[in-house]
Amino acid sequence: MQVKIEPSWQGVLAPEFEKEYFKSLTAFVRSEYQNYSCYPPGKLIFNAFNATPFDKVKVVVIGQDPYHGPGQAEGLCFSVPPGVALPPSLVNIYKELQDDLNVSPPQQGSLKHWAEQGVLLLNATLTVRAHQAGSHQNKGWETFTDAAIAALNRDREGLVFLLWGGYAKKKGKKIDREKHLVLDTGHPSPLSANRGYWFGNKHFSKTNDYLEARGSAPIQW
Numbered sequence: 608m609q610v611k612i613e614p615s616w617q618g619v620l621a622p623e624f625e626k627e628y629f630k631s632l633t634a635f636v637r638s639e640y641q642n643y644s645c646y647p648p649g650k651l652i653f654n655a656f657n658a659t660p661f662d663k664v665k666v667v668v669i670g671q672d673p674y675h676g677p678g679q680a681e682g683l684c685f686s687v688p689p690g691v692a693l694p695p696s697l698v699n700i701y702k703e704l705q706d707d708l709n710v711s712p713p714q715q716g717s718l719k720h721w722a723e724q725g726v727l728l729l730n731a732t733l734t735v736r737a738h739q740a741g742s743h744q745n746k747g748w749e750t751f752t753d754a755a756i757a758a759l760n761r762d763r764e765g766l767v768f769l770l771w772g773g774y775a776k777k778k779g780k781k782i783d784r785e786k787h788l789v790l791d792t793g794h795p796s797p798l799s800a801n802r803g804y805w806f807g808n809k810h811f812s813k814t815n816d817y818l819e820a821r822g823s824a825p826i827q828w
Contacts (some may be wrong), residue, residue, distance in 0.1 A: 611762025616656040632747030634645060636743070661758070664813055665826070666727065670684025670771075671684075671731050672730060672735050674694060686722075688716070699806070703795070703811070706806065708815075727759075765823070766786075772794025792804065
């Protein structure tokens with residue numbers, strides 16, 4: 608099965624494309640996009656991989672679902688295109704970034720500049736039906752993104768995995784903490800953040816300290 612995805616990821620994930628679960632997933636997604644409004648746009652489904660090649664990954668952020676409102680999802684977790692109102696979780700991410708590294712909150716919500724520096728912004732589920740959160744869960748995407756995470760864990764070393772919230776922590780539980788830095792905290796959503804589970808985690812500075820200690824350039828958040 609031919610999937611249009613960045614070449615280094617194509618090499619890593621090629622075995623997945625031939626498996627029955629992925630063939631079933633492809634048929635499901637194709638049917639959903641033909642019969643319903645779905646996000647992100649088809650050409651952006653694999654945007655996280657296309658923006659951050661396998662051998663360029665330095666940091667991995669694990670999200671859950673794409674945004675399900677019109678114009679929000681761009682295939683990068685927590686990110687929205689320029690001109691789209693900032694979702695509450697992203698507002699809190701920017702607040703923590705300002706508190707941690709004194710980075711003034713951007714006026715737009717695209718995190719593509721993170722992705723281009725090696726931050727893989729990976730949702731566990733890569734598609735969703737409009738206005739129906741979780742509607743494409745348990746169809747095979749989670750198996751596919753588990754395979755991507757497993758490949759990074761196995762074939763790379765010195766990566767930083769940022770696990771924000773309970774779902775991401777479960778998704779990242781098999782990561783080798785001897786080979787990689789794993790940082791976990793609460794989810795940046797208001798429900799979690801307002802209970803004290805997000806702010807003050809200093810993940811941005813901790814990430815850069817680790818990268819620099821290994822001789823790698825820090826992320827310009």
